[in-house]
Amino acid sequence: WRRNQYWKNLGVPHPKPILFFGNFLDLVLRRKTQAEIMRDIYNEFPDEPVVGFYQFLSPRLIVRGQDLVERVLVKDFQHFVDRSNFPQSGNPLLLNLFGLTGNRWRAMRAKFSPMFTTGKLRHMFPQVNEIADDLVGVLSKKTTDVNLKEEISNFTMDVISSCAFGLETGALKCGNSKFREESKFAFQPSFKQFAKRMLLFSAPKLASALNVKFMQARTEKYFGGVIRSALDSRRRSNLTRNDFVQQMVNLLEKGYVEIENHHPSDDYLDIEGNKRYENEKIELNDDVMVGQSFVFLLAGFETTATAISFTCLELALNEDAQNKAREEIKRFPNFTYENIRDNMPFLEGCVKESLRMHPPVGNLVRLCVKAYTFPGTAVTIEPGTFVNVPSLAIHSNPDIYPEPEDFVPERWHAGGPPCSYLPFGDGPRICIGMRFATMEIKCCLAKLLLNYRIKLHGDLELPVKIDPYSFFGGPVKPIFFDLERIPAE
Numbered sequence: 001w002r003r004n005q006y007w008k009n010l011g012v013p014h015p016k017p018i019l020f021f022g023n024f025l026d027l028v029l030r031r032k033t034q035a036e037i038m039r040d041i042y043n044e045f046p047d048e049p050v051v052g053f054y055q056f057l058s059p060r061l062i063v064r065g066q067d068l069v070e071r072v073l074v075k076d077f078q079h080f081v082d083r084s085n086f087p088q089s090g091n092p093l094l095l096n097l098f099g100l101t102g103n104r105w106r107a108m109r110a111k112f113s114p115m116f117t118t119g120k121l122r123h124m125f126p127q128v129n130e131i132a133d134d135l136v137g138v139l140s141k142k143t144t145d146v147n148l149k150e151e152i153s154n155f156t157m158d159v160i161s162s163c164a165f166g167l168e169t170g171a172l173k174c175g176n177s178k179f180r181e182e183s184k185f186a187f188q189p190s191f192k193q194f195a196k197r198m199l200l201f202s203a204p205k206l207a208s209a210l211n212v213k214f215m216q217a218r219t220e221k222y223f224g225g226v227i228r229s230a231l232d233s234r235r236r237s238n239l240t241r242n243d244f245v246q247q248m249v250n251l252l253e254k255g256y257v258e259i260e261n262h263h264p265s266d267d268y269l270d271i272e273g274n275k276r277y278e279n280e281k282i283e284l285n286d287d288v289m290v291g292q293s294f295v296f297l298l299a300g301f302e303t304t305a306t307a308i309s310f311t312c313l314e315l316a317l318n319e320d321a322q323n324k325a326r327e328e329i330k331r332f333p334n335f336t337y338e339n340i341r342d343n344m345p346f347l348e349g350c351v352k353e354s355l356r357m358h359p360p361v362g363n364l365v366r367l368c369v370k371a372y373t374f375p376g377t378a379v380t381i382e383p384g385t386f387v388n389v390p391s392l393a394i395h396s397n398p399d400i401y402p403e404p405e406d407f408v409p410e411r412w413h414a415g416g417p418p419c420s421y422l423p424f425g426d427g428p429r430i431c432i433g434m435r436f437a438t439m440e441i442k443c444c445l446a447k448l449l450l451n452y453r454i455k456l457h458g459d460l461e462l463p464v465k466i467d468p469y470s471f472f473g474g475p476v477k478p479i480f481f482d483l484e485r486i487p488a489e
């Protein structure tokens with residue numbers, strides 16, 4: 001009970017918590033997603049720059065003021081470098097970009113960023129394009145009552161495994177490959193999975209003491225084995241490819257990633273005499289690489305499939321926008337990476353608009369690592385306090401996006417205020433795969449629109465209800481479509 005007094009004692013406005021559940025009862029009862037809970041709290045306190053809440057027993061903050069959002073994500077990033085405090089010793093799988101902290105994260109991010117340069121993406125584009133053709137072919141066999149998300153998940157699985165790991169999983173062509181079956185198992189929205197995730201994110205130390213893992217042993221074993229054998233076979237062959245496996249093999253040959261020495265902007269690491277990151281090296285071994293790859297797989301496959309599926313839904317509901325996007329794509333028969341990236345602003349607007357309305361990750365998290373007073377407020381937080389940036393709430397704020405529930409691809413011609421569009425986060429910890437995902441999404445949609453008119457099959461209750469137990473904003477009920485073949489001109 002004393003924990004539920006935390007914000008009251010600090011004089012920070014907050015909604016009334018319930019014993020043990022804090023403000024998360026609706027999540028446990030599968031009534032609201034975490035992003036929806038954040039949105040509702042955001043709307044309940046329209047005049048407050050910051051609002052407290054309780055994630056079960058853990059007191060956390062929501063940043064409401066747009067200037068403060070920019071401070072947390074970008075301008076005062078050095079106070080908010082981390083996003084988790086999972087204990088990182090003992091399990092190399094946890095040494096991944098998503099969970100790494102401080103200078104260890106910086107060093108690893110610098111090593112992996114070159115995998116996502118324009119040159120690398122251009123090189124990967126033909127592979128993505130070919131797999132998009134496979135998707136069009138698979139869909140031609142069944143055009144009514146199609147669960148598009150299923151097929152698109154096979155597409156994104158083939159893309160990430162081929163581009164990142166040089167693996168042919170055959171998810172699309174074989175329908176139910178082992179790879180796909182294991183990924184379905186990994187992402188099934190069950191209560192057990194959900195409860196484990198909540199424990200990990202709400203009480204990481206307790207979760208670690210109880211040996212609770214983010215992924216089930218079966219998932220770690222299967223994907224760990226696949227990634228290890230991809231590394232092995234690349235090392236044995238003389239083949240050099242421009243993919244993640246190659247980058248990892250090269251790093252492994254060196255054997256470590258050095259962590260930069262003290263830098264003034266990292267002073268926070270030295271508070272309380274904490275010198276632990278100085279002159280340190282992260283020893284690299286296959287386990288560490290499996291951890292990185294695992295995150296690329298997890299972060300890269302379901303999110304992208306959700307994003308493409310929701311854009312299909314919006315285009316089915318907005319026929320004019322669908323026609324307009326198709327006409328724009330038709331103007332570029334030369335299907336190149338550059339054309340997809342630069343020359344289809346309306347298609348880009350459709351994707352951005354869909355990600356605004358249906359962000360697969362509707363809530364960003366940062367961990368305060370150095371005491372911080374929010375400018376313009378009397379609120380000071382101590383290291384160890386979690387801060388949430390409620391992206392779904394910001395995306396649906398009518399002051400930022402007039403008529404936020406409307407799908408308006410044209411609104412993107414004008415841009416928007418800083419840090420108001422956050423499907424990929426923002427600042428130095430922005431999604432590393434953003435441009436890869438955007439290329440993949442646009443390529444897939446362009447191919448679908450050139451070949452099919454996308455329509456909804458039957459009635460659909462709107463707005464679509466998102467499953468609070470799903471990893472990345474998936475709908476409770478599958479959405480079915482009819483695809484009307486467009487004859488080649």
Ligand code: HEM
Nearest residue numbers: 097098299300303304307361423424425426429431433437
């Ligand atoms: C539509 C698809 C995707 C969405 C919506 C998405 C969204 C996000 C978001 C919201 C974050 C947190 C950003 C922040 O805290 O500011 C993130 C981080 C991350 N994403 Fe993505 N992502 C997508 C695709 C991908 C892909 C394809 C990959 C890899 C190939 C990837 C790898 C990562 C990694 C490694 C991080 C952690 C980055 C770090 O902390 O340095 N994501 N993503």
